[in-house]
Amino acid sequence: MSAFEGLTRPHVSIKIPAELFEPAALETFSGTLSPVALVRGAQRYSLNEPLTYTLTLTHTGEAFVVAGTLHASVTTPCARCLDDARYECSASFTEYVFVSEEAAQSKDLEDDEFFVLPANHELDIIEMLSSALVLELPNLIVCSDDCKGLCSVCGCNLNKETCSCAEKRKESDVEQHPFAQLRSLLDE
Ligand SMILES: [Zn+2]
Ligand SMILES: [Zn+2]
Structure with missing residues (x-):
């Protein structure tokens, strides 16, 4: 309705x-x-x-x-x-x-x-x-075609703010990788 x-x-x-x-x-x-x-x-x-x-x-x-x-x-x-x-x-x-x-x-x-x-x-x-x-009326209307949306982790508006959630996630992916420890040994 x-x-x-x-x-x-x-x-x-x-x-x-x-x-x-x-x-x-x-x-x-x-x-x-x-x-x-x-x-x-x-x-x-x-x-x-x-x-x-x-x-x-x-x-x-x-x-x-x-x-x-x-x-x-x-x-x-x-x-x-x-x-x-x-x-x-x-x-x-x-x-x-x-x-x-x-x-x-x-x-x-x-x-x-x-x-x-x-x-x-x-x-x-x-x-x-x-x-x-x-x-x-379309079901989904966006403020602009390149709207970046909200960060799915901290909820900040990515058009106005930058957060480090995406980077943190990348780091934790590296830590969980089976060769991560090996890499840290090689770095030393
Ligand atoms: Zn938007
Ligand atoms: Zn965030």
């Missing part, structure tokens, strides 16, 4: 005008959405700025085809070092919004494959936009 955090409901629906119920009518709606974050499982993506979207609705008789695009700029902990990592996400998607429950049922679709327009013709766009964004 995924969901936007910090959204106030009244501003996130589109009122479908009567003209759009004419055969083959088409209209484009653009706007912004200002959630604080998108949450997917344990992962939290903070929105750096309002998400922008464009939705083109085409009436096909029993449904509206929604062709949408969105852009969101998010910040989330880097998968390697846990510092802030930014990601610019653009997504395009297509959804079906049936004009009634009956029209949808005649299509033999899974529940999550379509939306049904409520009687007041207010189309809720939150779920449409959050699922399109989730699908487009």
